[in-house]
Every structure is written in C-alpha cells, then in structure tokens.
Amino acid sequence: MEAVTARAGANIALVKYWGKRDARLNLPAAGSISVTLADLETRTTVTPSPELDFDELLLDGRSAPTTRIAPVLDRFRMVSGCDLYCRVESTNSFPTGAGLASSASGFAALVVAADAAFGTGLDDARLSEQARLGSGSAARSIFGGFVEMAPGSRDDGSDAVASPLLDAADWPLEIVVAITESGSKSVSSTDGMNLTMNTSPYYRAWVESVPADLERARAAVAARDFDLLAEAGESSALKMHASALAAQPGLLYWNGATVACLHEVRRLRAAGTGVFFTVDAGPQVKAICLPAQGAQVAARLADVPGVVRVIETALGPGAGVLT
Numbered sequence: 636m637e638a639v640t641a642r643a644g645a646n647i648a649l650v651k652y653w654g655k656r657d658a659r660l661n662l663p664a665a666g667s668i669s670v671t672l673a674d675l676e677t678r679t680t681v682t683p684s685p686e687l688d689f690d691e692l693l694l695d696g697r698s699a700p701t702t703r704i705a706p707v708l709d710r711f712r713m714v715s716g717c718d719l720y721c722r723v724e725s726t727n728s729f730p731t732g733a734g735l736a737s738s739a740s741g742f743a744a745l746v747v748a749a750d751a752a753f754g755t756g757l758d759d760a761r762l763s764e765q766a767r768l769g770s771g772s773a774a775r776s777i778f779g780g781f782v783e784m785a786p787g788s789r790d791d792g793s794d795a796v797a798s799p800l801l802d803a804a805d806w807p808l809e810i811v812v813a814i815t816e817s818g819s820k821s822v823s824s825t826d827g828m829n830l831t832m833n834t835s836p837y838y839r840a841w842v843e844s845v846p847a848d849l850e851r852a853r854a855a856v857a858a859r860d861f862d863l864l865a866e867a868g869e870s871s872a873l874k875m876h877a878s879a880l881a882a883q884p885g886l887l888y889w890n891g892a893t894v895a896c897l898h899e900v901r902r903l904r905a906a907g908t909g910v911f912f913t914v915d916a917g918p919q920v921k922a923i924c925l926p927a928q929g930a931q932v933a934a935r936l937a938d939v940p941g942v943v944r945v946i947e948t949a950l951g952p953g954a955g956v957l958t
C-alpha cells in the first residue's frame with residue numbers, strides 16, 4: 636500500500652463549542668461556527684505497512700503516544716477490511732501546545748490521509764464524523780472558509796457533523812494570533828469543558844445561550860455583516876470563559892497580556908478598524924479582521940506588553956490529499 640499525505644488547516648471558533656452531550660463520541664452539547672485558516676496547518680502522512688506490529692506516530696519529528704490516533708485508524712481498518720498497522724508522520728506549521736488547536740487540523744489531516752490510504756472513499760460528512768471522534772473541533776477542519784458544526788440529535792452521532800457555510804474567497808477575513816505565552820501548560824479543552832460541565836453553575840445558561848449566537852453569526856456571514864459577527868463572536872467567547880471561570884476550581888485561561896490585547900482590540904474597533912477578538916482554552920488572543928486590516932492589527936497587537944509574537948493568516952480551504 637502507498638503512503639498518502641494530506642493537509643488540513645487549523646480552525647478558530649467564532650461561536651464556541653464548550654461542552655458535550657456524549658463525552659465518549661465527542662457529541663457537542665450545542666452547535667458552533669468557525670473559520671478555517673490557510674497558514675496554520677498540519678501535514679500528515681499515513682503509511683500502512685505489513686512490517687509493523689503496532690501503529691507508530693512521529694509528531695514534529697518526535698515519537699509520540701498513539702493512544703488517540705489508534706482508535707481512528709482502527710475504524711478505517713474495520714471499514715476497509717485491511718488490518719495493516721500504520722506509520723503516521725505529522726508536522727504542524729505552528730507550535731504544538733501553544734493553544735492553537737493542533738488537534739483540530741491534526742485529526743482532520745489524519746482522517747483524510749487514512750481514508751485515501753485505506754481506500755475507504757468516505758464523503759465529507761463522514762470524514763467530518765470520523766474527525767469528530769478524534770476531537771470535537773476537528774470535525775470543522777474538514778471544510779474551508781466559514782463552517783458550522785451541528786450538534787445532531789442521534790445517539791450514534793451520525794448527524795453531529797460539520798458543513799460549509801461560505802467559501803473563504805467570498806469573505807476573505809484575516810486572522811491575527813497574538814501569542815502571549817509560548818509553551819503554555821493550560822488545562823486542555825477536553826478537561827476544561829468536562830470540569831465546566833460538572834461543576835459550573837453557569838454551564839446550563841451557557842449552553843442555552845448558544846443557539847441565539849449561532850443564529851446571529853449565521854445571519855452575519857450570509858450578509859457579510861462584520862459588526863453583527865463581531866457582536867456574536869465576542870459575546871460567545873466571553874460567555875464561554877464566564878462559564879469556565881465559574882467552574883470549581885475556576886478555570887482562568889487568561890494572563891495579563893491576554894486582557895491587554897482584548898482592550899486593544901476594542902480600542903481599535905472603537906476607532907473604526909474592523910476587528911474583534913476571540914479566545915480559546917489558553918492565553919492567546921485571536922483577532923478576526925476585515926480584509927486588508929490584518930497588518931495594522933498585527934502591528935498594534937505586537938506592541939502590547941507581554942505579546943511574544945503575532946502570526947497573521949488568511950482563511951483557507953478544507954482538508955485534502957496532497958498529490
């Protein structure tokens with residue numbers, strides 16, 4: 636069998652996924668809306684081989700545990716009827732563990748490469764389902780541009796898949812990531828959302844508030860209404876963090892520079908720049924900018940005390956095999 640290489644872009648949720656209706660299948664408690672990024676990507680090569688006695692993973696050149704990828708490969712082995720173990724080599728174009736969601740691009744690239752290597756020929760919805768079983772947010776990285784993840788209602792999760800809302804080229808927003816701490820050791824998204832679900836008195840209210848944000852964000856994307864997207868996006872991020880802050884013990888993902896960046900983004904917007912913020916389960920700030928405004932926002936965020944570096948990227952395409 637041949638080695639297959641696939642790539643997938645990381646994604647950033649504008650309406651957040653934070654909580655599950657089924658932890659085993661990563662079924663989200665509510666929907667989410669994200670943008671897929673062009674330049675923050677994972678490239679993964681899957682090589683099934685009769686010479687292997689178990690799966691192997693090389694992550695950015697280093698041997699890594701296969702605990703999370705072996706169940707994904709098992710499903711492709713089961714569907715294809717081919718029981719070969721695989722060598723998996725995965726590289727990220729951005730620092731792993733810097734709060735930049737490498738699991739999303741990682742699992743999306745893995746399932747696309749495995750699908751081609753095992754010849755299973757799954758369609759995008761089924762690839763999204765397989766990616767979700769690796770990590771909830773990975774279901775969205777199968778698609779490019781603006782993407783919506785459905786919570787689904789079936790117990791088997793077959794309807795909890797993502798679908799595209801709008802191509803990147805149709806509204807080429809720009810993203811600036813302000814890194815305020817490198818190699819940060821935050822509580823992982825999985826652990827953070829579990830703790831929030833189990834202990835936060837605000838968790839229910841958070842989940843109940845998501846459909847209204849989804850509706851606003853969907854309408855904003857359809858109408859290319861940046862101000863409406865900014866309102867929905869900032870509100871979703873702040874409410875997600877409010878629910879996490881109220882967990883026991885409280886999850887405080889932000890540092891001083893994170894907060895300083897949030898204020899800087901609001902100052903820029905008040906002065907007329909098209910920009911809004913979002914923050915995931917870590918201290919980095921992601922600024923979503925109108926087309927052609929990314930460079931100015933990047934320069935301003937780079938000057939905020941405590942910002943280590945900034946990364947600029949366009950929105951990008953969905954996951955695919957590299958030929």
Ligand code: DP6
Binds near residue numbers: 667770915
């Ligand atoms: C804050 O997809 O990493 O980035 O499903 O447990 O693997 P698991 O969690 P994960 O959570 C992402 C949470 C988030 C918000 C988002 O991406 O929607």
